[in-house]
Structures are given as structure tokens and as C-alpha cells.
Amino acid sequence: MTGLLLDDVSIRIPLPGTPRRWVHAADGVNLRVAPGEVTAIVGESGCGKSVLAQAIAGLLPAGTRTSGSIRLGSLDLLALSDATFQPLRGKRVGLIPQSAATHLTPVRTVGSTMAETLRLHGVRTGVDEVLADVGLPPGTAHRYPHELSGGMAQRVLVALTLALHPDVLVADEPTSALDPETTDLVLARLAEEARNGSAVVLITHDLVAARTVADTVGVMYAGRLLEVGPAATVLHEPRHDYAATLLAALPENGLRPAPGTPSSLVDPEPGVCAWHTRVGLACAPGPVATAADLVACVPAGRS
Numbered sequence: 001m002t003g004l005l006l007d008d009v010s011i012r013i014p015l016p017g018t019p020r021r022w023v024h025a026a027d028g029v030n031l032r033v034a035p036g037e038v039t040a041i042v043g044e045s046g047c048g049k050s051v052l053a054q055a056i057a058g059l060l061p062a063g064t065r066t067s068g069s070i071r072l073g074s075l076d077l078l079a080l081s082d083a084t085f086q087p088l089r090g091k092r093v094g095l096i097p098q099s100a101a102t103h104l105t106p107v108r109t110v111g112s113t114m115a116e117t118l119r120l121h122g123v124r125t126g127v128d129e130v131l132a133d134v135g136l137p138p139g140t141a142h143r144y145p146h147e148l149s150g151g152m153a154q155r156v157l158v159a160l161t162l163a164l165h166p167d168v169l170v171a172d173e174p175t176s177a178l179d180p181e182t183t184d185l186v187l188a189r190l191a192e193e194a195r196n197g198s199a200v201v202l203i204t205h206d207l208v209a210a211r212t213v214a215d216t217v218g219v220m221y222a223g224r225l226l227e228v229g230p231a232a233t234v235l236h237e238p239r240h241d242y243a244a245t246l247l248a249a250l251p252e253n254g255l256r257p258a259p260g261t262p263s264s265l266v267d268p269e270p271g272v273c274a275w276h277t278r279v280g281l282a283c284a285p286g287p288v289a290t291a292a293d294l295v296a297c298v299p300a301g302r303s
């Protein structure tokens with residue numbers, strides 16, 4: 001199967017109003033998502049994880065400006081029109097969206113929506129079997145989306161996406177509404193999908209989930225990947241002080257919350273390091289973001 005190569009990806013989303021203001025949701029992101037691996041992207045709320053997921057799935061908001069490339073084989077996903085992207089969805093690129101419940105057709109039963117999607121993609125597995133894969137009982141198929149809990153809707157979307165076995169599977173907070181036992185089940189299914197050859201991107205702010213299944217971890221802050229490396233390194237001995245701050249907030253490390261508040265991504269001041277500005281520290285001298293394996297801070301506004 002084919003992996004994914006993000007090369008210098010920058011994403012600017014326009015805000016309504018004049019003068020025009022832009023959300024710098026991704027800035028110079030370099031990342032290789034290897035087939036056969038789970039790559040987790042971690043970071044606080046609002047750092048750009050979901051926008052990156054939308055970029056991979058070809059679902060960025062209208063008017064968004066992008067630069068760089070997202071290679072899947074010979075394709076550049078960032079450059080495709082909606083019409084060209086459409087046939088790739090499901091089998092080549094699958095997205096488990098963050099707000100699962102809103103992605104099910106409200107006027108149809110879950111089973112009817114699922115059966116149509118499976119048929120469309122030539123998958124012969126039955127609806128009940130797909131549901132059972134994530135521990136949902138057969139009766140789920142007869143329900144309408146409004147009759148499902150948030151966690152059940154999330155599991156339906158996970159099951160349906162997994163059933164298509166996409167080359168690239170992006171899971172955006174796929175366990176946010178699940179209890180610990182179901183979380184473990186879904187994470188195990190994602191890991192299994194990777195072992196079968198998919199390139200899996202797990203977007204989460206749950207470092208424990210990342211530690212459980214990820215092979216590679218990227219730490220994102222203010223639209224930038226500050227550190228990328230093997231999960232065992234990044235989640236135990238991080239080199240970037242932002243990653244260390246995230247780890248310090250884990251219960252086992254004393255629940256020390258990250259200081260300050262996350263930086264705004266709206267028209268950040270060029271040449272200013274968002275993280276060190278937040279914590280009121282001078283930037284450490286060192287290399288600036290050029291490689292995927294980055295250890296130093298990144299001047300904000302670099303594009």
C-alpha cells in the first residue's frame with residue numbers, strides 16, 4: 001500500500017469581514033505517514049489537527065489557501081479538485097470525522113446508509129458484521145442517527161470507515177465519546193488496520209491513546225509540527241519543551257497544566273515563536289524548522 005508524504009504544507013483559512021484576516025492553521029508541515037504504521041498527531045485544542053485531517057481528506061473550507069503538497073503515490077491530494085477527489089474517498093483515503101453524529105444521514109436508518117456505502121465500494125461484508133467489528137449489536141442497523149448516543153454514532157463511523165480498508169485512514173479523535181473499554185477496542189482495530197498495510201493517522205489530544213498504538217508521533221503547536229519521531233522517544237524523552245509540557249499534564253506526571261493559553265492562529269506576527277512567547281521565555285538557539293525531525297522552536301509566520 002501507499003504511504004502519505006506531506007511536504008511543507010501550509011494552510012490559511014479566511015475569516016469573514018474586512019480587512020481580510022487569515023487563520024494560519026498549518027505552517028510548513030513536513031511528515032511521512034508510512035504504510036503499516038499508526039502516526040499520531042497530538043497537541044492542544046485549536047492547534048490545527050483537524051484542519052490537517054481535512055486537508056488530507058480533501059475537505060478544507062471554501063476559500064482556503066494552501067501551499068506545499070500531500071503526496072499519495074503519484075497524486076498530490078492538496079492540488080485535486082473536489083470532483084477528482086471524490087472517487088478516492090473511502091477506498092484510498094478514509095476519514096473518521098471528529099463530529100461523527102453529524103455525518104450520518106438523519107432521515108435514513110444507520111443500516112441503510114451503511115449498506116449503500118458498502119455496496120458503492122464493492123465491499124461484500126454485511127452491515128451486522130461491520131457493526132460487530134466495533135462491538136455494536138445488530139439492532140443498531142435499524143436505528144436512526146438521532147436514536148444513537150454520541151459514542152454509538154462514533155463507533156458506526158469507525159466501523160464503516162474501517163470496512164472499506166482505505167490506503168490512508170485518518171481518524172480524528174475517534175475515541176472522544178467512548179468509554180475506556182470501547183476506546184481500547186477501537187484503538188486495537190486501528191492498529192490492526194495499520195498492520196494490514198494501511199497508513200493510519202490518529203489525531204488525538206489523548207497522549208495515553210497515542211502511547212498505546214502509535215509507532216510515530218508528531219507534536220503540533222500553533223499549526224506547526226514541533227517534533228516528530230518514534231512514539232517511544234517523543235512520549236518518554238521529548239526533545240522539545242512543548243512536548244515535555246504536554247507530558248507533564250498527564251495524571252501520572254502530576255497533572256501540571258500547560259502554562260498560559262494557546263496562541264491565536266489569526267495572522268500571527270511574522271518571525272515570532274508562538275510557543276516561547278506564550279511561556280514568556282527566550283527562544284533557544286538552534287535549528288529552525290526545515291526537517292521533519294525538528295527539535296528547536298519555529299519562528300511563527302514562517303511560510
Ligand SMILES: Nc1ncnc2c1ncn2[C@@H]1O[C@H](COP(=O)(O)OP(=O)(O)OP(=O)(O)O)[C@@H](O)[C@H]1O
Nearest residue numbers: 013023025044045046047048049050051052061265
Ligand atoms: N472553517 C473554519 N473557518 C475558520 N477557522 C477555522 C475553521 N476550521 C478551523 N478553524 C480554525 O483553525 C484552527 C485550528 O482548528 P482545528 O479544528 O484544526 O484544531 P484542533 O487541533 O483539531 O482542535 P480540537 O482538538 O479542539 O479538535 C483554530 O484556530 C480554528 O478556529
Ligand code: NI
Nearest residue numbers: 273276283297
Ligand atoms: Ni521559540
